[in-house]
Amino acid sequence: MRFAHLRVEGQTTPRLAVVEGESAIFLDEVMRRAPRDLQDLIEQGPEGLARVRSAVGAAEPGTSVGAAEPARGAVDPVASDPAAPGTLPRHPVADLRHSSAVLRPAQVIAIGANYAAHASELKLRSETAMTIFSLWPNSLTAHGATTTWPEDLTTQVDYEAELGVIIGRPARGVHARDALDYVWGYTVVNDITARDIQFSEAQWSRCKSFDGFTPTGPVVVTADEIPDPQELWLTTNLDGSIMQDASTSEMVRSVAEIISLLSRSATIPPGTLISTGSPGGAGYSRKPPVFLRDGSTVTVSIGGIGSLTTHCRVI
Structure with a gap:
């Protein structure tokens, strides 16, 4: 459903x-x-x-x-x-x-550098410990919404297509082979990021948690409709140009591995949204860089789930 x-x-x-x-x-x-x-x-x-x-x-x-x-x-x-x-x-x-496809989540957890190509283009390491951070709930917004940010705070706002995973029951000490049994559903996430802030601070939550920086949707698809979350195709279309085009099979750590690792240290409560990382093709890495600007429209699509569109305004 x-x-x-x-x-x-x-x-x-x-x-x-x-x-x-x-x-x-x-x-x-x-x-x-x-x-x-x-x-x-x-x-x-x-x-x-x-x-x-x-x-x-x-x-x-x-x-x-x-x-x-x-x-x-x-x-x-x-x-x-x-x-x-x-x-x-x-x-x-x-x-x-x-409205946001995910409302009142128990928490929002994001995984960084989970595709080798994206980690490489941002000069980040993906082969060591998993990069984990929180996204603030005020950042959640809807398909079709307009996201705004002040020009005097950031001028390097980037897109990131990500598969969102919603946990359905408490997960604690879960083995990877059983981890997908704890998934309630899946959605599309655009992990919008202020790159200039990201690389000036040690922690990534603020640069990704402006109001409206985490669009989700347009729907949440129940897990029974996605037989294998590692066989989905992600694309990002920015103003008519394809910027990201990759498969979830390219994840460094699979959805099951992410859930298992997170559950080893703390219980993951029902309703938790996990944003599982973005593939290569970010605007920051392009020559010249390509950032979201006033009037931009960005659409993130995942096969089997849907297309999530965000309009951009600089204020």
Whole structure:
């Protein structure tokens, strides 16, 4: 299944929806005790996801509605059962507004220098201990959003296409062979980075945690739809030019290895977002360098998940 936090035009509160093709089903319109967001759904465990599958499975493809303000709190006839076939309203996704695909994560962990090509172009070492840092939650933003930054603070803002991994249950002391069993789902992340700040400070959290510097989405895809996270293709399109074009098979440490290593020292709580590193092709390494500028549009795509677009403004 594919989940997104969406809003009808004029709404301020995002609502959890299932996305099927070009339409979305708001869960609070079809379930009496609908999860309020993705974190809530993850914390409900397998039973919560099963309830959602049951409710949405009652929908018929032909049922649709316009983008007018829906009646919030519409319920299914029985508390935990799906509504009757054909009664689930479907909203065109094109008429809705996205929020970050990940809201209220337990934490956001980022992995640096996890592709040899990217590590080399930034003159970083990837063969020693894994580089780990935190991203601040204020940096999370949506597909289609505009990210801004002050010109007097940074002039070297770069893109980084990354696979995002969402943990589904507490992971502690997990062996790599079992690690993917702890994954709830996957999303697209653009780990936007102020390079001039990155290379002037010893720690990387601030340079990557400006407001809006961690777009996620447009959806979170449940793990059952991604048989092997090391067989996905990532691309970055900046103003019509392909800047990054690589496979997750090129990771120095696989998704399973990352989860295993992180879980050795601390429990990874459900809902944690792990951004797993970026391949080569960063703007900083190009000659001349290519940075995001006022009016830039950057789209990060991952096969099997979707395309995440960010608009840029310098203030």
